[in-house]
Amino acid sequence: MPYQRLIVERQNSVLRVTLNRFEARNALDALAMDELSRAFRDAAKDSDIRVAVLSGAGSDFCAGGDLVWMSQCARAPMAKNKKEAQRLLDMFVAIDEAPFAVVAKVQGNCFGAGLGLIGACDVVVAASDSRFAFSEAKLGLIPAVVSTFVIPKIGFGQARRLYVTAQIFSAQFGQDIGLVHEIADAAGLENKVQQTIVHVLSTAPGTTALSKAYLRQFEGLNRKGRVANAVNALAKIRATPQAKEGFTAFFEKRQPKWSL
Template sequence: MLLAKRDGAALRVTLNRPEVRNAFDEDVIAAVTQVFRAAALQKDLRAVVVRGAGKDFCAGADVRWMKRAAGYGPARNKKDALRLAAMCRAIDDCPVPVLAGVQGSCFGGGLGIVAACDVVAAAENAVLSFSECRLGILPAVVSSFVLPKIGPAQARRYFLTAETFGAAAAQRIGLVHEVAPEAELDAKLEGLLAWVLRGGPQAVREAKALIRRAAPLPLERRIPLTVATLARVRSSPEGKEGLSAFLEKRPAAWVPAKGP
């Protein structure tokens, strides 16, 4: 159902239901939420990599779960929606960078997972869709995470048409950062991970937190926040080590032996 394994400083999380194109149900949602909440407590963790087993990243909600949900009333539907929101938020709240590699199909709630990630690479032949309206529902929960990525203008098209689109379009609208041939997707993702691991562990955490804190603030509040953050981090042991390494033309203490 879900695989989670530490690989050095990274945690590799794999949606492992290839027989249903990694579609999720309430059990998968609970498992993903639990894994990411636990990951947030690992002080030595530096990155999370999310993949889908087999040919597809995530086809959205499991058809069998959807059939059961067809008979639910508003109270149960609200409960399920809150669980989906909690899963996406657990990914979004993770204090270290979350990277995703998208191959094959990625529909509906699967794009909620993608939108909650920090860095996304996709195979050039991947097929994506906010398909909910074709099913008589709507991408309501995932919109909390998708809208900050693609904005209302692009949502007006892709939410309302529920059309399929490719990796190039996903990159153009801001949902995906890198596109690669499918055979090169693993290498592309590992290259991005290597860049993350070259950064100071605390500096990277601070940078992710700062983006979230500073982005919604007006300029007069944003500047004091960013100045105070830089002053604190620059005078930290990690900040001092980074500067010393630069001046001495050597790798910083946290840089892996191999990197880009």
């Protein structure tokens, strides 16, 4: 089924997913959410995909939730309202749980639900003049669903400040609080993304999925559980063919076969 809200392109092991509703600043309506969920769920079934780049067409990455969609949710019966909130969550989860690295390429404005998108990504590369805001409070809302994906990165202290003020902040501030990882000027943004792709492709296939699954499990464990899980995880991964190839390549002073 063709996409109406996205452009999805495959370049060898790299998937490009572009929000393509630039006339609405890539605001997320129900169709956009469903298509993003589908794009990432389908890609998760393809073991050859190593990296996905999530970007926005036009001048902005994502203005947040579509206001028409949100106003319709507000007027809907509670059961329908909850279903639409679940739709938003499902989209974030599809990105967050992707077994490959997901890189956000951010330019212009990234507001509201757009922050949930980048919170669900593994690496965020932003233009130096991009702007961010948890803008929900200005619409009488709170960043409820978004919180699951941004608080682990920015912490409760920054979340409290940014949620109650709804203030706009810069890419540099976003980097300072852990939301943004790399900053480049507009001309160098794609080059910075390419550098990240090269780094990911230099790693052993499968380790990205294992690392992400390990971190998701880590969050829900107490100290005792984390220690036990760490021992099991390391012992299992060291016994895999890819780990053995990594060790062999190191001692033979050559590149591992997966990077050739």
